[in-house]
Every structure is written in C-alpha cells, then in structure tokens.
Amino acid sequence: MSNENLLEIIRESIVKVDRETAVQTVESALAQGLQAIEVIEKGLSPGMQKVGDLFERGELFLPQVMMAAGLMTQIVQSLQDKMSPEQTTKKNGVVIIGTVEGDVHDIGKNIVKILLSVNGFEVHDLGRDALLSRFVEKAKEFNANIVASSALMTGTMQAQGDLETLLKEAGIRDRVKTMVGGAPCTQYWADKIGANAYAENASEAVTKARELMAAQ
C-alpha cells in the first residue's frame, strides 16, 4: 500500500474514531519508512481537522469530537519516542484562550482549543467567564504568542476590545498576536478593535493561528 493510502486510512480512522485501525495503520506506516512526524502532520492532524469541519456542518457530534481528540492525543504520545528531541519539543506556538468575562458560552471555544492542541499548539485554557486580567497574567507567565478570546454576545464582545487595551497597558501587546471569535464577531470587528485575526470557525482558527505564527 502506498504511503498516501496509509495516511488516508489514518485520517479516516480518526474521523471514525476507529482505534484499532488507527493504531495498526500507524504501525504499518512507520514500518514502511514514514517518519513519525509525517504521520502526525499528514495523517492525524488532517483527520482531526476533518472532524472539526464535520462538527461545524452538523455531521459529527461533540462526543465523537472529544473521542477523536482523545485518540489522536494517545497516538501522538505513543510516537514521542520515535521523534527527535527537536521534533518532540517543537511547538507551533503558545496560545492563551478563554471566553471573556461575563460570557459563559464555551462550546465553540472548546472546539477551537482541541483543534489548536492537536495541531501542535501549546494551549492554556482560561475557561469561560475569564477575567481579562487573567489573559494578561497568563500571557506573561507562559510567554504566549497568541491571545485568543471568544464572546457569544454583543454585550460581552466589547471585552475583546478592552483586552486589547489591557495588553497594551501591560506592555506586551507588541509581542503577542490576538485572535477573536464567537457568533457576533466579524473581520470588521477585529479590524475595529485592532485584533490581529478573526476566525469564522474552529478550522479557520487553526489556519489563522498558523498564519500569525508564520508572520512572527
């Protein structure tokens, strides 16, 4: 079987949360000479990306998303000893994420967190109704590259603008990138408050985060 066929099976086994097939095919891929990092970047990650896409179309549901993320995490951990020290410590970036204060809606934010995590980002989740000061504290503590905030209501999205101000006042706005998301947010809103990126959905959040890191 070709490498591409094996990677396709890995991708589909993540979507179907088929643990047995996923584990066996990863082993076959490694035996056939594929590098562990290739298995992750070309098999597992795109599979998880597809899971996110299907969730956003109403074709997969939260339990499957969580199980797929769990399966991918386990396989990635099992591949650690097959990667070089540079590869195992390689991070795509450090992200502080949370739903802003006053807002308890976090389903979408949690999906973003999962997709960023399985795509190689180190994600620190502040949860929901997170004080803006905590975004700043954690950004400093973890030397974050990206601060991502979610808001689901017009009444709470203003906090995303306030966060921009707080990051400036803390003197770290120039060394972090900011991302905003949530139902009422738009590119127009991101531009208005000075955020670096807006993502329409979880899959796009990963793309945007990668673009922000590439631009740093």
Next chain:
Amino acid sequence: MAYKERMGDGRLVEMSKEEMIRDIEAGCNDAAERGKISALSEDAQERLLDIMISPERVASVEPENTVVFSTDNGCHSLYGNFSEAGGVGLPIHSVTANMLMERALGFDSVFYGWLDFCFKAAKAVITQHQQELESILMNTVSPCIYGAMPNLGGYYKPDGPFENVGDLMAEGKILEGMEVYERLVDHAKEDIVWVSEQLTRVGVDCINIDTTGAAGDGDFLSSLKACEELKKQTGLSIEMGMASEFVMGIHGGLEYDGNVLAGMYPHKQVKMAEKAGVDIFGPVVNTNTRQSTPWNIARAITFTKECSRVANIPLHPNMGMGVGGLPMAEMPPLDAVTKASKAMVELAGVDGI
C-alpha cells in the same frame, strides 16, 4: 456596471452582475450540499438577482403578498440599550413600548419577555411577569407573545445542579456527560411548562419557545417535549424559533418521535415541531460573514424554501442580526433586511417574518 452590495459583516462593497450571479449560485449550492436538498431553480436564481440588483434603499412586496410579523424581541428594541439588547435605549416601560410597537409602528403582534430571556430564570420573577403581561394585554389588541429560551446552560453549576457536560466530556467522561445531558432535558421541559402555565393564567396569547437548540440537541428536545405537554394541558398557541441552522449534537443520540435530532436542518426540524404541536415555526439560517449578501441570501432562501415546501404549519423565519441572510451587524442595513425579506416572501413562500 457595479452594484452596491453588502458583505456578511455589513460592509458595503461593489459587485458586478457576473459576481452576483456567481455568488447566488454558490450560496444555493452550499445550502443544497449541506442540507441534501435541491438548489434554487434557474428562474428563482434570476428572480433573486433582480431583487439584489435593485438600487432602491428599501425593497418591498406587492400589497397582496404582505405577510404578518411575529416578534421575539419587539418592545426590547425600544427600551433595551444598544449593545446589550439590540435596542435604542428609550427610557420607557414595557407597556408603553408595546403600545408604541402596535399603535405607532403597526406591529402585528406585541411581545413580552425579560431581557435575560430564559425560562428557568423567569421562575424567580413570575409574579412580576404576570403583572406586566396583564398590563400589556389590557392596553393592546394584537396577539401578545411571551418569549424565552430553554437555555440548558443555565442548569450547570453554579447556576444549577448539574456538572457542565462540556467539561465532563473534555475530561474524557463522555458517557457520564451524555447521561447528565439527558437528565437536563426534563428539568428544562418542566420549567418551560411551568412558566407557560403561569402566564396562561393571565391570558397570554402565545408562547415563543425561542433560540431553541442553542445548547444543542437536548435543548431542542426539551422544547419539543414542553410543547407537546403544553398543547395537551392548555391548548396554548406556540411559536418555536430556532437558534441556528442545524441542531448541534452535544449528545448526538437524542431522539424525538424516533428521529435523531442532532444534525437536523430546517426542513427536518419543522417536521419535529409539527409533531409536537407547534403552531408557527421559525427556521434559522446562519450568515457567513466572509461571503456577500447575495451568497448569504441565496443560501438562506434555498434552506427556507425547502422548509416551506415540506411544512404544514406557518413559517416565520428569523430575520435579524446574522440570520436569514442578513449581515452580522447590530443594526442590519435596511437594504439587506428588506431585500432578504422580499426574497423570503416571494421565493421561499414564507407565511410571516
């Protein structure tokens, strides 16, 4: 020639006729693919193009095609403040606001519901609600709708007795999360029924179980069950407004009448609503802020037309901020609102807005 159009976030853009034709076709196809339904016919797409390229500030329908408005907000638009409630912040009472809506603005229905819009939370202030509702009923003629949402999120700790299902699942406790979620459904249903019964006592004309499905398939199920029970016990008129275009699967396996609710698009949702006894159904189609208004309206019309085709009850699609093809803007632009509404009536065949 360039035509002034909007993007899904409300920005004005200029588009050529060819670009609009392309976007209308793409919007139709996106709905058709996602909903596994038919795209709009070429004739319908051409008619939509005619509506979209009209340079008029306000689009409208011929007199015989006018439809009624029901509202899930109404008076809030007058006394709610701008950012919190999408209103203009007039310092007036709900009774005055409703009288203005009816007498000055010609609304077909009046509305009451508190700004926090949640059945569970309404339990604590039910007597005040009864008082205000009675005053509105005494001073208006149009049907009075009371609206609130099931809001399953309000049952999680610290506001309610249950662990947060999302947190449980994130910890790997998937089955436990699903079990907790199943138990939430009946709690929410009981609250919807109880609040509605209390308002029936003062003469409310209709209950709008609104923003249904916001917390997923259990949210929708609780609304359907509540509707079924209310119909049996009170015969009350019920409007059901959805939260989004498909039912988000937080559980994934919850069923109503033998049908899995998660993943349902409007044309399937309406059949569940009919079964439960809903009198007016309010489908939602979400706006993509990165696409143009022609794309978004074409998509919304495609979904709603199919919903209208299969429905045996009146449809009043949600037409507001970020839904029904309208831009995601606190005050959706008038041109987009009226063009989308005209298309909903003329092409999707809706009974109201």
